Amino acid sequence: MLLEFEKPIADLEAKLADMKTLAEQSNVDVSDAVKKLEEKIHTLKEETFNNLTRWQRVQLSRHAERPYTLDYIYEITEDFIELHGDRLVADDKAMVGGFGNVDGQTIMFIGQQKGRNTKQRQMRNFGMANPDGYRKALRLMKLAEKFNKPIVTLIDTPGAFPGLEAEERGQAEAIAKNLKEMFMLKVPVICIVIGEGASGGALGIAIGDKVFMLENTWYSVISPESCSSILWRSWDYKEQAAEALKLTAHDMQGMKLVDGIIKEPLGGAHVDSKAMAKELKKVILKNIKELQKLSPEDRIDQRIEKFSSMGVVVE
């Protein structure tokens, strides 16, 4: 599954592969041509991926091959024990979590999980958690706090699930409670948007001492599609909506609504998911170390002050 702007690159890469096989078969020296083509590919990649529109980044954030929460967790941790259930009604499979070991440090990982194929997507409810998912997340955070382990949340959701049972079981209350409780957690909390960060469904696990976004992700109050349908009364203005919402990692950092951007491999996280995971691991460990230098009270104060300063008003 290629995105529109990935196609010219893929075409050239196919050509390069052909050239190499041909050279092998016919014993002709094409190293010059290969080198030229490789350079051309690299230039095209840089041109394409350094000039992505906001909508193109949204597309990348939803790329079919993009690594999901559990992909990163299994790549980063030496041991991972998944923990299930909210102890109230269910185990929400759109929200996963558990303790993992990273270079001798135990970390509580929590995140929304999307599915790779139709069956998985259904099981994971497309990464849209129910109230049970948010309550499970909070239960695991409290568990981490009890055993004094830092928390890392990985955010990747098109939104909290807007269903009948979700309302009956209090979707709004579940998210609201997480927001309030996360401010008071005594352990370090790092939040990383790894794909889609849609509105309250994302924020429900995204109150942290440090909030990062991967380079090709989005985080806003609404998806470009829904924004288009409400403000333009048509689904056709998603590109304009994406521009207007200023929802990319660069935008959000520029507005000081997130603390930093984690660079992706050229072409996106899916091109080299191992390298992406390695970078993620580096950022996580470095930040945990820094945050552990602060007292729990200072961390809480700074967390509250950071979010309290967000907003632009005229007086």
Next chain:
Amino acid sequence: MAWFRRTEKGINTPTENKKEAPDGLWYKTPSGNIIHIRELKSNQYVCPDDDYHVRIGSKEYFEILFDNNQFTELDANMTSGDPLKFVDTKAYPSRIKETISKTELKDAARTAVGKMNGLDLVVTCMDFSFIGGSMGSVVGEKIARGINYSLANKIPFLMISKSGGARMMEAGFSLMQMAKTSARLALLSEAKIPYISLMTDPTTGGVTASYAMLGDFNIAEPDALIGFAGPRVIRETIGKDLPKGFQSSEFLLEHGFLDFIVDRRNLKTKLTTLLKMIQ
């Protein structure tokens, strides 16, 4: 020779000769009851025939709650910036400007401090007439400062919500108001100062999913629409019609998310009794 028989059928008065009945004298409730505005006012804007709670704004709520309608407004001149230079079918600043002149409000919430039956109270109340009561930076900041005032002076905080949710034109900033208000409420909670959240018709989206659901006491007016997702979105998601009364105050009470439903005519008395009990 019936002198009263109409010779011509229909209404033939040309438009320019039609006489206007003065506007705003009568109110018709959804079930068809007609009531004089003066009577409605003296009933806290509840129709006595069918108990219909008319949507009202901060002006009316302050009048209902504060003794002799005396209160001090906080941050009365705060207005919206345009951090995103947001343009949809209209530029955001002109949308704000038009709404200000149309509604005579500065934004979708006002905070006031005053006495309710002699008790000190801080109230932040939303105004639905201002861009659907949408929550942007101003709403979030006013709530945060209202809570700060409660904290500094140890006065109970009452939030009256009436909103379609977060304001799209402030995108990421609007989203973070959910976080900001929840942070302040966490501090209020630590300080053991009472927080009452009154949800009125409608309370949805990011507003419900933050401060509206975080009360020590979550209460609502009768038959208000309260939910996370809007009914249309849910209908589209599940591909079925929603059951009758879904997402109403009564539905939320039944599912355990409200402490009680309060008739607006008893609001002031009931809040006073409650606050006195926990003093």
